[in-house]
Amino acid sequence: MQSSPPLFEQVKEFQKIFEPGIRHERQPHGLYVKCGKRVFDCISSAAGLIALFPLFTVVAVCIKLTSRGPIFYRQTRVGMEGHLFQIVKFRSMSKISSHIPPSVTVSGDRRITQVGKFLRRYKIDELPQLWNVLRGEMSLVGPRPELPKYVKDYSPEQKQVLCVRPGITGPASLAYRHEEEILSRYADPEQAYRMRILPHKVALNLKYLPEISFLNDLRLIFNTLNRSFLRPGSSLH
Numbered sequence: 001m002q003s004s005p006p007l008f009e010q011v012k013e014f015q016k017i018f019e020p021g022i023r024h025e026r027q028p029h030g031l032y033v034k035c036g037k038r039v040f041d042c043i044s045s046a047a048g049l050i051a052l053f054p055l056f057t058v059v060a061v062c063i064k065l066t067s068r069g070p071i072f073y074r075q076t077r078v079g080m081e082g083h084l085f086q087i088v089k090f091r092s093m094s095k096i097s098s099h100i101p102p103s104v105t106v107s108g109d110r111r112i113t114q115v116g117k118f119l120r121r122y123k124i125d126e127l128p129q130l131w132n133v134l135r136g137e138m139s140l141v142g143p144r145p146e147l148p149k150y151v152k153d154y155s156p157e158q159k160q161v162l163c164v165r166p167g168i169t170g171p172a173s174l175a176y177r178h179e180e181e182i183l184s185r186y187a188d189p190e191q192a193y194r195m196r197i198l199p200h201k202v203a204l205n206l207k208y209l210p211e212i213s214f215l216n217d218l219r220l221i222f223n224t225l226n227r228s229f230l231r232p233g234s235s236l237h
Contacts, residue, residue: 027163028212036214041140042166045133052127059090059124067094067113072128077145080165085137087145090125092116104193106184123228129168141217142167143205150198161205164212169224171208172201177227 020215060071073091076084093111105112119125132138138145145166151159165175176182176197186192 021076027160028209030212032214033164036095037139037212037217038136038215040214040217041133044140045130048130050125054131055124056127059119062115063091063113066115067091069094076148077166077213078148078151078162079137080162082151082162083137084148085132085145087138088128088131090119090128092125104183104189106180106189107192108184109180123224125154126168131193133168137165139165140169141220142170144170144173144201146198152196153194154202158199158202160209161202164209169220170205170222172204172226175204176201176219183196 044088053165063069063071069091071091073089073093074086075089077087079085085088093109093116094113116125129138133140142164143161143166151162179197183189
């Protein structure tokens, strides 16, 4: 069986496709966008990783005791300016089935473990992405990073979401916090995501770009915390 090309080769090939058309008129400006957002991300992610270390330890033990496989799940996503990176989550699916299509999950998905159901319900599986934020691959708030197979079909207008770092949460993430339940209504969830949900999510993220500000990001973070723990739903994509 032929092995897949190393990540750096995938990045080189991907950049050839997406280098044009990333910087457009929607690219946000201002002091907060230029440096304040990154400073806020670094301080918040570092503090979050330290404060949440006890929780991470408990979650890691639960994952290892209840299912075989690694603690963390890594997947290639598309970041700022088309750069590929490895997003990090707590593993919520069985070791084997987590790498089996479809790429989207639906409510009642049999691939999800019992511990994974709890983690996804309260968005705890997403918390390791604070490491991606600290590394500069993601931001606390921004468009959710998508799989390369979806992004390669973006129109020039849709590619504008790549002018900022992808986020752990954002307007589209909040709007589709019950995405798994929505997709479970379709006979072909993968097609439904690609043709119906993804275009709307990208439109919401494009609308967010000129509205980026410290106060708006704080509002989105607080709304996410409120809906994750007080009104929990399905995991972010």
